[in-house]
Amino acid sequence: MLQSAKLKYIFPIGFFLSLFLDGSINLIFSGSLFAYPYSMVSNLTILWLVLGIFFEGETNLPIATWAAGVGLVFDWYYTGVFGVNMFILPVMVLLIQWVKVFYKPTFLSILLTFFLALTLYESAFYIVFEMVHYTTITSSVFVAYNLAPTLALNLCFFVILYLPIKSLFRHTRGANFRSID
Structure with missing residues (x-):
């Protein structure tokens, strides 16, 4: 019981920390991440x-609620277009929660889910910004110069951070933790 209570505090702290780490990584390494014509965006929040x-x-954390809150902060702090992330992130949570019941959570299945979630997130973000005329690039340019490099960067982050985050959740879950390969 005490372990799951820890998780109720650690999850939102990690969620907001990842949000601000995304912004910091994108700012500090902007010369490398946004070298014309390519654009790689850190998405530790999605991870x-x-x-x-x-x-x-x-534990049944209110992840969709936290996702809406983080989405609102993201919209307010980074984009200035309110409602985009506040809507996209909770929808992603519902989709991922629906999909996760269909297979055993292994490294590869979670990696594939992360890949698909990140593709969905970036594509939805692009579509919304295309609709409100915040971007003028074509979809093929978006895929080649934005989506592909972003996926490559974040898959590297996934491989590096998977075990530390898994052990953090295992430690805070204690005896209630289900076996995850």
Whole structure:
């Protein structure tokens, strides 16, 4: 019981920390990440979201609510277009929670889910910004110069951070933690 109470505090702290780490990484390494014509965007927030959904177990964290809150902060702090992330992130949570019941949570299945979630997130973000005329690039340019490099960067982050985040959740879950390969 005490272990799952820890998780109720650690999850939102990690969620907001990943949000601000995204901004810091993008700012500090902007010369490398945004070298014309390529654009790589750090998405540790999506990584934390996906791993949190898979590693929460029976704790039943209000992840969709936290996702809406983080989305609102993201919209307010980074984009200035309110409602985009506040809508996209909770929808992603619901989709990932629906999909995760169909297979055993292994490294590869979680990696594939993260890949698909990140693709969905970036594509939805692009579509919304295309609709409100905040971007003028074509979809093929978006895929080649924005989506592909972003996926490559974040898959590297996934491989590096998977075990530390898994052990953090395992430690805070204690005896209630279901076996995850």
